[in-house]
Amino acid sequence: MKTQVAIIGAGPSGLLLGQLLSRQGIDNVILERKSGEYVLSRIRAGVLEQGMVDLLREAGVDARMNEEGLPHDGFELAFDNRRVRVDLAALTGGSKVMVYGQTEVTRDLMEAREATGGTTIYEADNVQLHDLESEAPWVTFEKDGETHRLDCDYVAGCDGFHGVSRKSIPEGRIKEFEKVYPFGWLGILSDTPPVSDELIYASHERGFSLCSMRSETRSRYYIQVALDEKVEDWSDERFWEELKRRLPDDVAEKLVTGPSIEKSIAPLRSFVVEPMQYGRLFLVGDSAHIVPPTGAKGLNLAASDVNTLYRLMVKVYQEGRTDLIPNYSATCLKRIWKAERFSWWMTSMLHKFSEEEDFNTRMQQAELDYATSSEAGLTTIAENYVGLPYESLE
Numbered sequence: 599m600k601t602q603v604a605i606i607g608a609g610p611s612g613l614l615l616g617q618l619l620s621r622q623g624i625d626n627v628i629l630e631r632k633s634g635e636y637v638l639s640r641i642r643a644g645v646l647e648q649g650m651v652d653l654l655r656e657a658g659v660d661a662r663m664n665e666e667g668l669p670h671d672g673f674e675l676a677f678d679n680r681r682v683r684v685d686l687a688a689l690t691g692g693s694k695v696m697v698y699g700q701t702e703v704t705r706d707l708m709e710a711r712e713a714t715g716g717t718t719i720y721e722a723d724n725v726q727l728h729d730l731e732s733e734a735p736w737v738t739f740e741k742d743g744e745t746h747r748l749d750c751d752y753v754a755g756c757d758g759f760h761g762v763s764r765k766s767i768p769e770g771r772i773k774e775f776e777k778v779y780p781f782g783w784l785g786i787l788s789d790t791p792p793v794s795d796e797l798i799y800a801s802h803e804r805g806f807s808l809c810s811m812r813s814e815t816r817s818r819y820y821i822q823v824a825l826d827e828k829v830e831d832w833s834d835e836r837f838w839e840e841l842k843r844r845l846p847d848d849v850a851e852k853l854v855t856g857p858s859i860e861k862s863i864a865p866l867r868s869f870v871v872e873p874m875q876y877g878r879l880f881l882v883g884d885s886a887h888i889v890p891p892t893g894a895k896g897l898n899l900a901a902s903d904v905n906t907l908y909r910l911m912v913k914v915y916q917e918g919r920t921d922l923i924p925n926y927s928a929t930c931l932k933r934i935w936k937a938e939r940f941s942w943w944m945t946s947m948l949h950k951f952s953e954e955e956d957f958n959t960r961m962q963q964a965e966l967d968y969a970t971s972s973e974a975g976l977t978t979i980a981e982n983y984v985g986l987p988y989e990s991l992e
Contacts, residue, residue, distance in 0.1 A: 601627040601717075603911060604737050604750040606725060607757030608637055608718055610700055611883040611900040613707035615754055617657045618908040620716055624915050627748060629722040629739055631757070634708065637720075641787060641860050642700035644812050645670075645797070645894035647985030650901040651696050659706045666813065667698035673983070675948075675970055676800035679846050682970040683796075689973075689980035697797075699812045700897055727753055727766040731877035751878065754907060756900075758884040759869070767876040777942070779866040779890060781805075781949060784827065785820040786837055786858040792817045793845075793853045799892070801948040801966060802844040806892075809845070817854075822949055825865060834858050866890040868942055870934060873927035880907050880926055887934050892948060893941035898985055903930050905988050913991070922991050929989045940982040 603619060605612045608630035619626045630637065646654075646667075654660050671687035671694045687694055711718060722739040729735050730753065737748040755763025764772075792811035800807045805822035812818055821841055823832075834857060842850040869888040874881040883900030906929050913919035947965050951958055969975035 599627065599746065600749040601625045602751050602915065603627075603754055604629065604735075604748055604752070605754045605756055606727075606737070606763050607631075607755070607761060607885075608634070608708075608720065609640075609756060609758065609883070610704050610707060610897060611904050612754070612756035613704065613711060613718075614653065614657060614659075614901065615756060615882065615904045615908055616716055616718075617659060617707055617710055617714075618653075618904070619911060620711075620714055621658065622908075622912050622916070624911055626716070627750075628711075628716070628718040629725055629737065629748070630718065630720045631722060631725065631761075632720065634718075634720050638701060638704060638708070640701070641785075641862070643891065643894065643897040644697055644699045644810060644818060645898075646696040646698055646703075647898040647901075648693050648695065649905070649985045649988055650898050653901055653905055654703070654706075657707075657710070659703075659710045662702065662706055663696065663698050666702070667696045668811070668813070670695050670697055670796055673797040673799065674794070675966070676798050676846050676849070677802070677966055681798065681846055681849070684976055684979050684983065686980045686984050689977045690984050693980075693984040695894070695984055697811060703897075725757075725762050727762065727879060730766065730879045733878075735878045752911070753879045754882055755879055755885045756882045759888055761885050763879065763885045764871060764881055766879065771876055772871050772873060775868075775870045775872070777868040779868075779945065779949075780825060780951065781822050782825055782827070782863045782865040783808075783820045783891065784823045784829070784832060784837065784863045785818060785861070786834070787812070787860040788817050788819070788856045788858050789815060790817050790854045790856040791815060793849055798845070798849065799944075799948055800844055800846070801962070803950070804840070804844050806949045807841055807844040809849070823863060827863060829861055829863055832861070834861075837861075864891070866892075866945065868938055870931070870938060872931060874903075874930055875923075875927045882907060886930075887938070889938055889941040890945045891941075892944040893937065893982065895937045895941050899934060899937050902933050902988055906930050906991065910991055925991050929991050932989045933986060936982070936986055
């Protein structure tokens with residue numbers, strides 16, 4: 599087998615990259631370790647920045663998003679039993695976000711790839727990357743008990759934090775930056791109407807909580823929990839009662855509860871690797887960086903990487919601009935570190951870090967009070983939340 603771009607991973611970033619490249623006539627093959635059904639079963643983010651919405655439209659996979667997605671021009675910060683609205687549209691000159699689940703984005707991209715005849719090989723085991731520093735890298739994988747070879751010009755590592763792509767870079771050629779937070783998020787998905795038309799991020803003495811949604815009839819809620827908590831110890835009833843305790847009274851009174859259809863605990867970490875490329879391998883999304891979900895940046899950062907790599911490949915194949923290849927990592931990292939800062943800041947401001955009233959607690963209170971009482975503070979939140987502009991390769 600031979601292709602121009604080998605894409606490792608069929609999550610939303612790999613599929614979006616493949617769709618964009620295919621529309622420009624750039625051949626690509628996607629290899630995915632899991633089955634398509636497994637990929638679709640993963641419950642992930644649901645808030646899309648304007649930049650990602652525009653990229654999905656450029657990829658021609660926006661029909662269902664336009665029909666079923668929920669445009670939001672604001673969200674709320676709750677603390678001290680009150681709520682402050684962040685008016686995204688007013689503070690940013692009209693920018694908004696779109697609530698549309700990652701599962702739905704993935705489904706749309708899968709269907710578009712199937713319709714165009716793009717090659718995606720699911721359940722590709724033992725994927726290995728070879729000769730990445732040469733002009734002719736190649737990939738091997740096992741499928742149905744046979745070993746296959748895929749020759750290519752470039753490799754896009756879209757296979758996540760635990761994937762093979764980053765691990766294929768020799769030790770000493772990249773540097774990792776990491777911060778692990780002392781808590782996680784316990785999240786549930788339920789077929790209940792959202793408690794509010796907009797997201798609510800709540801800071802409380804018992805811990806952080808978030809009221810989100812996937813549609814007008816499906817809700818996604820989270821509460822901060824200790825890292826040693828186990829999902830099986832949290833009945834639906836216990837979750838709902840704890841969530842109500844952390845919300846303003848008027849919100850808690852309106853909360854509609856019901857059986858959970860998914861429940862999980864996700865640890866929080868900040869992680870970045872530099873550089874994001876090695877030879878002809880480009881790391882994309884979670885393979886290169888992780889953010890705590892407080893700022894709704896994970897999927898959106900992956901999309902910004904896809905945007906950069908897609909436009910780079912167009913320059914390479916349509917204009918012969920191989921001189922831009924070394925710019926990929928630096929271009930991506932400019933935006934990544936700004937998003938990392940925002941996600942770290944939101945996490946630091948809204949979560950409970952200590953059982954005692956200490957200096958950090960008072961700083962959190964002062965930060966939250968300033969950020970929500972100053973137009974400059976609210977504007978900073980809004981600009982980062984809707985997403986900073988994509989960086990140029992040149």
